[in-house]
Amino acid sequence: MDTTTAQYEALALYIGGRFLSARGRPEQEVINPATGEAFAQLPHATREDLDNAVNAASDAFQSWRHTPAIERSALLRRVASLIRERAPQIARNITLDQGKPLAEAILEVQSCAEHAEWHAEECRRIYGRVIPARTPGVQQTVSREPIGVCAAFTPWNFPFNLALRKVVAALGSGCTTVLKGPEDSPSAVVALARIFHDAGLPAGCLNVVWGVPSEVSTHLINAPAVRKISFTGSATVGKQLASMAGAQMKRMTMELGGHSPVLVFDDADVEQAARFLARTKTRNAGQVCMAPSRFFVHEKAYERFVDAFTAEYAPLRVGDGLDPQTQMGPLAHERRIDAMQALVTDARERGASLVCGGSRLDETGYFFPPTILTGVPDDARLMVEEPFGPVVPITTFSSTEDALSRANALPYGLASYVFTNSIATAEYVAGRIEAGMVGINHFGLALPETPLGGVKESGMGSEGGIETFDGYLVTKFVSQASRVP
Structure with a gap:
């Protein structure tokens, strides 16, 4: 292998806490846009892999949703530390498969440590409230609970940043995730999975799959266990995914194109x-x-x-x-x-x-x-x-x-x-x-600390800021009387 790619990320799926190489799975060439030459192979998920990823996320959600916010926060802080430690190598690989100058790639990766830290702090502030009751002996509370398994789809232009933003929002809120990153520039997402794995994230909370985008998105969105869709990409594709999700009343965050x-x-x-x-x-x-x-x-x-x-x-x-x-x-x-x-x-x-x-x-x-x-x-x-x-x-x-x-x-x-x-x-x-x-x-x-999102055909919902968890939480109202009237 050429010395310029000798240390390139070992590409894999990540399902149920395990990194899975090709082993008979279909593969896709990864191209260096500076040379036009293929230099790596990316394994695609089978339908069984996709089902296993959703099942792993669903099983993990049952315990992760009850993990105290202080523990979720501590994990995200460990992630931030590992991001800073590994930024040079991750950035170099981004330059190889995505093309941006190395200095820009390093800035992309390093800035994500701060995103992880912001979510580490904000996830400790997911508050409910008490509503004064009209009748003595009645207590009325409102709580925010994680929605469940999230399917996230991220693009190639900022492969580490845009994947990280979705993952920390989902995990910080108590949700679990199946992430399909960009097949054209995959190294950053595999590196991200290794960071969460090494930080001690329980198996199944984050899963990474690859494949033909239309096939993977259709399979994941139609999976009954998936309750939230988060997509960053073109308005054309976003509308297609929104249509599928909307038909099943699944929550969406869409950060689409602009001009x-x-x-x-x-x-x-x-x-x-x-x-x-x-x-x-x-x-x-x-x-x-x-x-x-x-x-x-x-x-x-x-x-x-x-x-x-x-x-x-x-x-x-x-x-x-x-x-x-x-x-x-x-x-x-x-x-x-x-x-x-x-x-x-x-x-x-x-x-x-x-x-x-x-x-x-x-x-x-x-x-x-x-x-x-x-x-x-x-x-x-x-x-x-x-x-x-x-x-x-x-x-x-x-x-x-x-x-x-x-x-x-x-x-x-x-x-x-x-x-x-x-x-x-x-x-x-x-x-x-x-x-x-x-x-x-x-x-x-x-x-x-600032919300990112658009209006009109540029999407719905926001990522970042105090709004960052809104799309991953459901509101529950409980009215409890001390005795039956």
């Missing part, structure tokens, strides 16, 4: 905002659900913004994420190259001007350069479809109402960004923009 508008007003620090946004867009080659992706700039500030943004964005060094000189890595899949090219072609055919980039960089890897298009009309595919890549459309607006109308025109509503030095403008726009999250003059989203 985040950026409103830059002429009273903002225009050049500084442009440089900041260029750096933000660089992250994970734009493969971020909350990435700024539709740029509306006031006509008086437009030229200054474009010049400053281009100066920061265009020269970025694109390459293998393991190269310390790389500033932006490859796209995660070869199909994303074709998607980027199609968006650029459509925009140019509709009159947009290409400022930089626009064509594939290297045939041996999935590299696409920082790309800027100006004068992009609102009906261009790039302005309507989430690009999920390093392609940036920039256009102008003339008034606040014009900007809001166009920002709210799409069915998405995940993240949004506003740049202005006017408190009045900031408050006015924040109150009228249709999004679950609004960042004003900075990127302050997705922290452990």
